[in-house]
Amino acid sequence: MSDLTISRVEAVPYAIPYRKPLRFASGEVRTADHVVVRVHTAGGLVGTAEAPPRPYTYGETQASIVAVVDQVMAPALVGTSALDRSVHRARLHRTIGNPTAKAALDMAVWDVLGQALGQPVHRLLGGWTDGMRVSHMLGFDDPAAMVAEAHRMRDTYGISTFKVKVGRRPYRLDVDVVRALREEFGDAVELYVDGNRGWTAAESARALHEMADLGLTLAEELNPADDVLGRRWLVGRCPVPFVADESAPDAASVTRELLGGSATAVSIKTARTGFSESQRVLHLAEGLGVEVVVGNQIDSQVGTLCSVVFGAAHEATSRRAGELSNFLDMTDDLLAEPLQIRDGRLLAPTSPGTGVVLDEERLTRYRQDR
Known part of the structure; x- marks a missing residue:
């Protein structure tokens, strides 16, 4: 095995526009202004991942990610071995x-380890299956436009699971959208909703009542978890699993939300918990007997590849469709070999590591620090 001592860490900001604005209750995204993070070892291996800033959710910006990696986190990792993952966790936290x-x-460190061992990371993490069913996120629009987008995703990629962004006022705007989707597709598609904390508990309850006949399978973050009593009141009346997402970004908050009655399911996003913390969240959810869904951070193909690596590795994360398709809304991307969604599924890579291989020419074209 080559020398796995971490010799250098780099953070490269880049920006690629979306084809159209992606709108939801907590914000709007027009450009993927992400950060490529690469971990170099003394033996010549390079692990790659990316960080998507979401200032309206976690407070991070592209500039802050670059700064904290360069000034704080890289010095904490350089000189350690890629095998020292517990040391890394303690220092980063x-x-x-x-x-x-x-x-x-x-x-990125897991990518290094997979390359060093000659194994795909999804097998190192668990190797449950070879890929995942795909769910597509539908952002705010009028009913006809959202139905048309769902048709395009189904006809072109075979996707039959849709996460519908809700949380507008009046709430009937979103009820009408969900009803239009169900009337158009019947039982041929799965529908669930995500409010991004946009409604109150009372608005959420009324909306769920009006959608009771539409066969929803999940409801995510309909109102803020900070509305502690209102959230518990709502979750106690929700007829489907109530998913904690931005209210539960780590294992400790997952414990708090589940045991406090503020959620009955969990969204796992590798973009915010990586592979190591995501496994902690997954094992906690399994121990408590709650469902999980692999979420989307409006990821590029780089982030999406990491999501399917983790989701395909475990039985629990592969039961439901993963949110793995919103890179299709980008005007370009960075992978040398673009991802392919076929028959509603995305396969995990079989090459050593996470399978992330960048098109360096594209990275040079879109990077923001030169």
Whole structure:
């Protein structure tokens, strides 16, 4: 095995526009202004991942991710071995917050380990299956436009599971959208909703009542978890699993939300918990007997590849469709070999590591620090 001593860490900001704005209750995204994180070893291996800043959710920006990696986290990792993952966790967690920066570093180190061992990371993590069914996120629009997008995703990629963004006021705007989707597709598609904390508990309850006949399978973050009593009241009346997402970004908060009655299911996003922390969250959820869904951070193909690596590795994460398709909304991407969704599924890579191989020409074209 080559020398796995970490010799250098780099953070490269880049920006690629989306084809259209992606709108939801907590914000709007027009450009993937992400950060490529690469971990270099003395033996010549390079692990790659990315950090997507979401200032309206975690407080991170592209500039803050670059700064914290360069100034704080890289010095903490350089000189350690890629095998020292517990050391890495302890050192990185001395810095409060910054979840996507920490996650990207963790996944880049796993990429190094997979390459060193000549094994795909999804097999090192568990190797349950070869891929995942795909769910597509539908952002705010009028009913006809959202139905048309769902048709395009189903006809082109075979996707039959849709996460519908809700949380607008009046709530009937979103009820009408979900009803239009169900009337158009019947039982041929799975539908679930995500409010991004946009409604109150009372609005959420009324909306769920009006959608009771539409066969929803999940409801995610309909109102803020900080509305402690209202959230518990709502979850106690929700007819489907109520998913904690941005309210439960780590294992400790997952414990708090589940045991406090503020959620009955968990969204796992490798973009914010990497592979190591995501496994902690998954094992906690399994121990408590709650369902999980692999979520999306409006990831590029780089982030999506890491999501399917983790999701395909475990039985629990592969039961439901993973949110793995929103890279299709980008005007370009960075992978040398683009991802292919076929028959509604995305396969995990079989090459050593996470399978992330960048097109260096594209990275040069889109990077923001030169």
